[in-house]
Amino acid sequence: MILVFVETDAGGVVEVSRETLTFSRGLAERAGGLPVHVVVIGDVPAGTTSQLAAQGVQRVHHAQDERLQAYSGAAWSAAVVDAARDGDARAVLAAGTPRGSEILAHTSVRLGVAMAANVVAIEAVSPLVVSRQVLGGSALEEMRLDDDVAVLTVAGHVVESAEVSDVTTPDVVTVAPNLRDGDLLTRVVRTDQGEPDQSGALASAHVVVGAGRGAGGRDGFEDLLELTDLLGGALGVSRVVTNLGWRPHHEQVGQTGSRIAPDLYIPCGISGAIQHWAGCSGAKTILAVNNDPEAPMVTKAHYAVIGDLHEVVPAINAEILRRRP
Amino acid sequence: MTDVLVCVKRVPDNSGEILLTDDAQSVDARHVGFTVSAHEVCAVALAVEVAAATDGEATVLTLGPGDAVEQARDAVAVGCASAVLIEADSGAHGPADVSRAIAEVVLAHAERGRTYDLVLLGNDAADTGDFQVGARLGYELDRPVLTGISTLDVTGRTVTARGDGPGGAEVFEVPLPAVVTVMEGGVTPRYPSVPGRMKAKRATVETVIPRTAPTGGGRVRLKLPPAQPSSVQILGEGPDAAPAVVDLLERLGVLPT
Numbered sequence: 001m002i003l004v005f006v007e008t009d010a011g012g013v014v015e016v017s018r019e020t021l022t023f024s025r026g027l028a029e030r031a032g033g034l035p036v037h038v039v040v041i042g043d044v045p046a047g048t049t050s051q052l053a054a055q056g057v058q059r060v061h062h063a064q065d066e067r068l069q070a071y072s073g074a075a076w077s078a079a080v081v082d083a084a085r086d087g088d089a090r091a092v093l094a095a096g097t098p099r100g101s102e103i104l105a106h107t108s109v110r111l112g113v114a115m116a117a118n119v120v121a122i123e124a125v126s127p128l129v130v131s132r133q134v135l136g137g138s139a140l141e142e143m144r145l146d147d148d149v150a151v152l153t154v155a156g157h158v159v160e161s162a163e164v165s166d167v168t169t170p171d172v173v174t175v176a177p178n179l180r181d182g183d184l185l186t187r188v189v190r191t192d193q194g195e196p197d198q199s200g201a202l203a204s205a206h207v208v209v210g211a212g213r214g215a216g217g218r219d220g221f222e223d224l225l226e227l228t229d230l231l232g233g234a235l236g237v238s239r240v241v242t243n244l245g246w247r248p249h250h251e252q253v254g255q256t257g258s259r260i261a262p263d264l265y266i267p268c269g270i271s272g273a274i275q276h277w278a279g280c281s282g283a284k285t286i287l288a289v290n291n292d293p294e295a296p297m298v299t300k301a302h303y304a305v306i307g308d309l310h311e312v313v314p315a316i317n318a319e320i321l322r323r324r325p
Numbered sequence: 326m327t328d329v330l331v332c333v334k335r336v337p338d339n340s341g342e343i344l345l346t347d348d349a350q351s352v353d354a355r356h357v358g359f360t361v362s363a364h365e366v367c368a369v370a371l372a373v374e375v376a377a378a379t380d381g382e383a384t385v386l387t388l389g390p391g392d393a394v395e396q397a398r399d400a401v402a403v404g405c406a407s408a409v410l411i412e413a414d415s416g417a418h419g420p421a422d423v424s425r426a427i428a429e430v431v432l433a434h435a436e437r438g439r440t441y442d443l444v445l446l447g448n449d450a451a452d453t454g455d456f457q458v459g460a461r462l463g464y465e466l467d468r469p470v471l472t473g474i475s476t477l478d479v480t481g482r483t484v485t486a487r488g489d490g491p492g493g494a495e496v497f498e499v500p501l502p503a504v505v506t507v508m509e510g511g512v513t514p515r516y517p518s519v520p521g522r523m524k525a526k527r528a529t530v531e532t533v534i535p536r537t538a539p540t541g542g543g544r545v546r547l548k549l550p551p552a553q554p555s556s557v558q559i560l561g562e563g564p565d566a567a568p569a570v571v572d573l574l575e576r577l578g579v580l581p582t
Contacts, residue, residue, distance in 0.1 A: 009491065071490065073460075073472060096456075098508075099491070101449075102472045105460035114419070114543055117449070117456040129545060134454050135339045135352070141453075142545035153456070185469040185499055192487075192494040207579050231574070232581045239363070242510060249475070249510025250489055255451070256363045256509045264579050273340055285577060287570065288557075299555040303573060307563035315564030319571045320580065 001059075001087045002028045005080050005094040005103055006038045012048045013055075015204050016095035018161035020154045021055040024093050025164070030125045034090060037061060039083050041068050041076055049172060056164040059087070060172045067179065071099070072187040077106030078177035084111065089149055091128075096153035104151050113147035118155040136255035137278030156203065157261035157282040202251065207233030208262045210253060210280070211241060214269015214291070214309050218246045223313040224268060230320050236260060236280075238270050254279035268309040272297025289313065327379040327479045327501070330441035331372035332386045332427060333365040333400060334415065335393040336452040349546040351416050352452070361396050364447030366514045367475075368507035372445050373404035373515060375479050382406040384441070386430060388423055389415040394530050402517035402525035409531045418535075419542030420453075424461035426535040431466060433533075442501040443484060448473055448508045453542065459506035470504040471497050475511025487511065 004024050006017045013021075021036065028034040035058040040048065042063070052060055063079035080103060084092050092107055094100030096118045108115035118133040120140065128145045133155050145152070202208065209228040215221055221235070228235045236253040237246070253260055255275040261282035268289040270276060277300065280286070288301035289309050298304045305312050337343075337354045344353040369385065376383040385400035387393045388411040397408035411426050418426065431441055444466070449456045463470025477486040479501070486497045486505060517525070560569040574580050 007491075071495070074469070098473045098489075101456040102460065105457035105472070108457065109461055109464045114421070115455070115457050116543070117454055131548075132454075134547070135337075135343060135452055136454070138339055138343050138549075139345070139352075140548050140550070142548065143543045144545050145543060182469055186471055186497060188490065188495045189498050190496045191490060191492050192496065230581075231579055233579075243514075252510070264574075264577055274343075275340065287560075287573065293559070299557060300553070301557050303560050304557050305560050305562070305566040305570060307566065311564045312566065312570075315567035316570050319567040320574070323571060 001035045001037050001089055002031070003080070003084050003087065003089040003092045004036060004038045005092070005100060006040050006052070007095065007097065007099055008040060008044045008048055010045060012045050013051045014095075015161065016097060016156050018051075018055060019157065019159050020093055020095045021052075021057065022161045023154045023159050025056055026159075027091060027093075027122055027125070030122060031090060035059070037083065037087055037089075039063065039080050041079055049170060053167045053170055054163040055161075056166075056168050057170045058168055060170045061086075062172055062174050063177055064174050065176045067184060068177070070187040070189070072184055073099075073102035074106055074186055075177070075179055075183040077103045077110065078179050078183055079175065080104075080107045081110045082175060082177050084149060091150040091152065094153050096155050100153050104153055108151040111149050111151065113149050113151055114145055116143050116145060116150070116152040119152045120155050120158040136275055137281065138274050156259045202234045202236055202253070202258045203260055205234035205260065206263045207231045208236045208253070208260050208265050208283070209233055210236045210238070210265060210267035210270050211247070211309075212238040212267065212270030213240045215241065215246065216310070220310070221247065223310065223317060226317050227266070227313055230317060233262070238273075238276050267297050267301075268313060270297050271295045272300060327375055327381040327442045328439060329372040329376050329381060329383045329443045329445060330386055330431060331368050331383060331400065331405065331445040333361040333369065333396050333447070334450045334452070335359050335387060335389045335396045336361065336450060339451065343549060345547050345549060349548065350544065351547070359392070359395065360451070361399075362447045362449070362451035363509040364449065364507055367509050367512045368445040368447050369400045369403060369405065370512045370515045371477060371507055372443075374512070375443060375477070376406070377404070379479055384409060386411065386427060388413055388418060388426055397530055398525040398528060399517070401528045402521040403515035404521070407531070408528055409533065411535060412532050413535050413539070417541055418539045420455045420457045421461055422535070422537070422539035422541070424458050424465050425537055427458075427462055428465035429536055430533060440502070442503070443479065444504045446504070446506045448506045455542070459504055463504040466502070466504065468502050468504050469499050470506070471499060472506040473508045474505050475508055477505060
């Protein structure tokens with residue numbers, strides 16, 4: 001079987017995990033029609049099982065154990081390892097999120113096998129060869145996984161999640177993982193709700209307004225935030241903006257920030273360095289606002305406005321408001 | 326006193342055009358500079374801060390060719406007290422090989438009386454992006470490992486670390502010794518002073534050779550995405566372009582109704 005670690009939130013299965021389930025079905029079919037099992041951990045909202053059924057999942061290993069209520073990469077991976085061994089998994093997958101990457105890193109060590117991070121495609125199944133993002137997404141590596149169990153994280157937004165036509169009726173098995181001494185040492189002891197990490201909302205936003213050095217300073221975001229609000233989107237920024245302390249790091253888009261795939265990305269005053277492009281190249285449409293017509297972000301965009309964002313963005317905001325009924 | 330080992334990796338600067346070698350096994354680095362990942366720059370800053378706050382010392386370690394001493398000396402220039410080069414072909418070393426080689430150094434230094442209660446690494450290397458060397462090192466050393474940490478401090482025998490989680494800023498309190506991987510964003514990078522640079526030039530770099538032959542990282546080949554010709558449509562210049570922009574927003578259906 002193919003095993004997938006699935007992340008959940010208040011809405012059930014998160015979008016990147018749905019994408020990973022869709023990706024996993026493709027691997028399962030190419031490997032001869034293997035069943036897809038999942039691991040979910042802790043309390044999950046009602047309806048999660050039906051969401052998994054719509055993804056063709058055949059068994060849910062639900063780790064319900066009070067020791068797992070607080071996140072620990074080591075302890076949560078124990079649940080994945082148990083399920084992998086129990087079902088003789090041929091492959092273990094997770095979305096390439098911070099949680100997914102950490103848990104599968106532990107899982108690969110415990111299973112004594114290699115791990116491929118940020119996989120974008122299966123090139124061959126016998127032997128298993130995958131393509132994965134390296135160099136911040138500016139190159140791909142074909143990597144061979146020769147172990148009995150392949151462990152891999154799937155890069156965000158390389159496939160669109162798709163439901164199956166024949167919805168399954170998954171078995172739900174409640175499990176308590178075999179924890180090792182020390183697995184609980186790395187538990188979260190508290191979460192500061194005062195500074196929520198918005199990177200999840202950013203990664204799943206349908207419209208993202210981007211801001212770079214062209215914002216000009218900490219006070220240069222008012223019009224950009226208004227545009228974000230008018231479009232019901234999220235604000236994403238370049239690395240230089242967070243390095244200068246103008247905006248928090250969880251708003252950063254790029255190699256060392258979030259990877260986004262909105263329907264529309266509007267990068268304003270962002271030159272488009274490779275590190276930023278690594279995070280936004282999944283956008284379906286890009287509309288760049290920039291002074292420099294030769295900036296990489298402009299030449300790579302679908303549409304562009306040449307001009308100072310502090311002049312262009314207020315005019316766009318005014319035009320949106322003018323056309324409102 | 327907390328002695329800290331911080332690990333960095335010499336990688337090609339990928340801010341410009343990437344070219345590959347003829348055998349597609351590595352980046353053609355003849356015409357590019359070298360750097361370390363942004364995560365590792367922050368890890369170095371945290372190592373120096375923790376060492377200074379606890380009267381300990383920060384040591385930088387890198388695995389790579391002889392030229393990788395350049396990145397080790399950069400870390401000395403911003404406050405690391407000493408440096409170790411594991412001289413090896415980093416391209417032939419997969420994540421398991423690298424973590425094993427680092428563990429060998431940690432254990433060898435412990436035998437000589439230098440115990441690194443805290444080992445810091447970047448969250449992932451800027452070139453291979455494996456996301457696992459820190460976790461593997463934790464198992465090699467039988468220590469707890471935290472990943473994706475933005476800030477940390479040490480009090481007595483406990484490291485308190487913070488990182489971004491889906492529900493907010495998550496706090497961990499872990500007994501030392503521990504392994505921690507650092508995510509960019511919580512600490513200001515340190516920049517070298519002139520005396521720092523002079524000190525780094527003079528610093529002795531301990532060079533060691535891995536005891537175990539590498540097993541590799543499974544690379545078949547590298548490949549580059551095909552170049553896409555620009556097809557940008559310029560909607561206009563300056564604020565006069567606003568109507569054309571809003572026309573586009575309407576066509577795309579992204580204006581809330």
